[in-house]
Amino acid sequence: MPALICSALAGRGRSHLLSCIRGSCQQLRVPLSSGVWPCASKHLNIHQGCRGPLTPQITASVRCSDLSTQKYDMIYKFPHIKLFRAVSRLKLLQTGITVIILPPVYVLYLMGDASLFLVNYTTAMALFAGVMLYTASHFFRRVVGMMYLDSSHNTLKVSHLTFWGRRHDIYMPVSDVMTIADTGDSSHETVLKLKRYSTPQTLFFSTRFGQVVDKQRFEKVFGSLN
Structure with a gap:
């Protein structure tokens, strides 16, 4: 063509x-x-x-x-991302169970076999589980699990969790990624921001709790760590 x-x-x-x-x-x-x-x-x-x-x-x-x-080489990994994934899926399971329990409780209440206290209690638990699920998911989805750089040092591959606790990869040009200095962070801070020029979306990573596997390539993207 x-x-x-x-x-x-x-x-x-x-x-x-x-x-x-x-x-x-x-x-x-x-x-x-x-x-x-x-x-x-x-x-x-x-x-x-x-x-x-x-x-x-x-x-x-x-x-x-x-x-x-493409072939990518790992430059950063967050070992605790597996724990975050397990907690995220556990919250999904908990929320699903509480939602499934609600209809039978309402039916029992209408039949006179359940008290109003039980209805209010299960409803409150379901609402609380939903709020906690949203809060935890919003946090876990913004944590970077792993980062990779291609051989030409042009494309950065970033892995993070989805709402369902699954892995999702984002590919972004290195020229679009802000350095640590550009984001206003200090390289010695516990939590650092991964920001791009093209979008307001912000992810987070930590060089203290995470591990910089390849410092030389990492600094090609985010600048000096010193």
Whole structure:
């Protein structure tokens, strides 16, 4: 099929050429306003610019290879992520059980076999379990479990938990990731923020409770730890 060439001119006279070839791969939306996506495809060649947003804001729709087919090397891991996953699934189970119990209790109450206190108690427990599930899930989903960097040092792969306690991988260009200094954190803080220029979404990781597996590559993404 014919090749689809997309180009965008942005930022102080620097030209960022983005090209891709149609194939049997999935479609990916690339926000050029936050830097050009260093796609892991031999069909997509990108001249990288400096960190930070580019202007004018342009959004291009391109096709590229699945980033998951690349080879990634681990640069960070959080050993306690398995415990977080277990607690997350336990909260799901607890909430499910309390919700299932509610209908029989209401039926027994209408039949006169259950007291109003039991109805109020089980309802309160179900509501409390739901609130705790939402709170715990909101926290666990924002904790980074592992981070990987591709061989070209262009793409960062970040693994975290979903609402259901499953692993979810996010692929982001290194040029879109803020350094520790850019986020306003200190490298000696217990909890650090993983922020991007293109989205307000914030994840969290810890070099104190987590482990930096490859310091040299880690610092290529987040800056010096000293």
